[in-house]
Amino acid sequence: MTDTLTTLRAQLLASVAVIDEALKAVxxxxxxxxxxxxxxxxxxxxxxxxxxxxxxxxxxxxxxxxxxxxxxxxxxxxxxxxxxxxxxxxxxxxxIKELGGDAYLSKYDTGRLAERLGNTPEADGDGVLYAGRGDVMITGLDNYVRATVELRRLGIIGEDVDLAKTPERVLExxxxxxxxxxxxxxxxxxxxxxxxxxxxxxxxxxxxxxxxxxxxxxxxxxxxxxxxxxxxxxxxxxxxxx
Incomplete structure (x- = not known):
């Protein structure tokens, strides 16, 4: 009986240690x-x-x-x-990332909509790269640049984070x-x-x-x-x- 209780105590302590470490990371x-x-x-x-x-x-x-x-x-x-x-x-x-395949997201790639969003006028994939992402959809290069500048100003991200270069990080x-x-x-x-x-x-x-x-x-x-x-x-x- 003593051995069983000792084993259970060790398991509980190990579980608590795991939880404590997880909380430190949040x-x-x-x-x-x-x-x-x-x-x-x-x-x-x-x-x-x-x-x-x-x-x-x-x-x-x-x-x-x-x-x-x-x-x-x-x-x-x-x-x-x-x-x-x-x-x-x-x-x-x-x-989430905006729903739709590359063909759908290409609407952001060229033309007036692309220009309004700050994407390049060439058909170079900007529409897919800067598709809407997040809890609220930010779309287009200008919005990814703006988010980077503002979050740095607020101290939420550092100078090493550039959402225009790594747009998928908006999903964090x-x-x-x-x-x-x-x-x-x-x-x-x-x-x-x-x-x-x-x-x-x-x-x-x-x-x-x-x-x-x-x-x-x-x-x-x-x-x-x-x-x-x-x-x-x-x-x-x-x-x-x-």
Missing amino acids: PPEAVQLDLPKPAAFFDRLRGRLWPRMSVSQVQGCERILAACGHAGFGLAWTAYVLATAYHESGYRMQP PAISAAILIYGMRDGWFTGRGLDDLLPRTGSATVGQFTKARPIVNSMDKAAPIAGYAIDFQAALFAGGWA
Whole structure:
């Protein structure tokens, strides 16, 4: 009996050591949520935005919540960021690359659209290289350059990271979340930011959320995203988001 207990104790200690090492590798903001009642938050979402939530979807929500909390976002801002990620990621709550093969993405390679996005006028593959990526789709060379400059300024990435040279790094969860929340806050995408269209503190109405879509993409899908934001806002309130 003693030998069995000793063996079990050793196994438990080894497991704890593995968990401790894993936690050391996670940035503090990724494991600290400004959400006193996370179970109430997720219970409010199930059956509304998802019939059931996968582990990946839960983790995606937690990652974005942690980033919003770290940035000091209030209720309406956080709800609209989550709603945007929900829509842009196809409900996955994880960074994705824009769907479509090379033939589809070549629309960004030449012509007026390519020029507007900062891609070269030649048919040289820029459309595929700088396709949309992330929790919110950044598309085109200019947006990858802008994200690099802004994230360096914020101290989130170093001088050794250049998203224009390694665009696939936008799919890294921490980088993607930073682009989502600071891009929406500071108006990187369209020149309109969260502060222009939503209250910094407290809740927002469905009308306010609807009018907030130009932060990311004109009025495309503005109404359904506003509905998602209302659901996220109610869930955040239930969870005790300050």
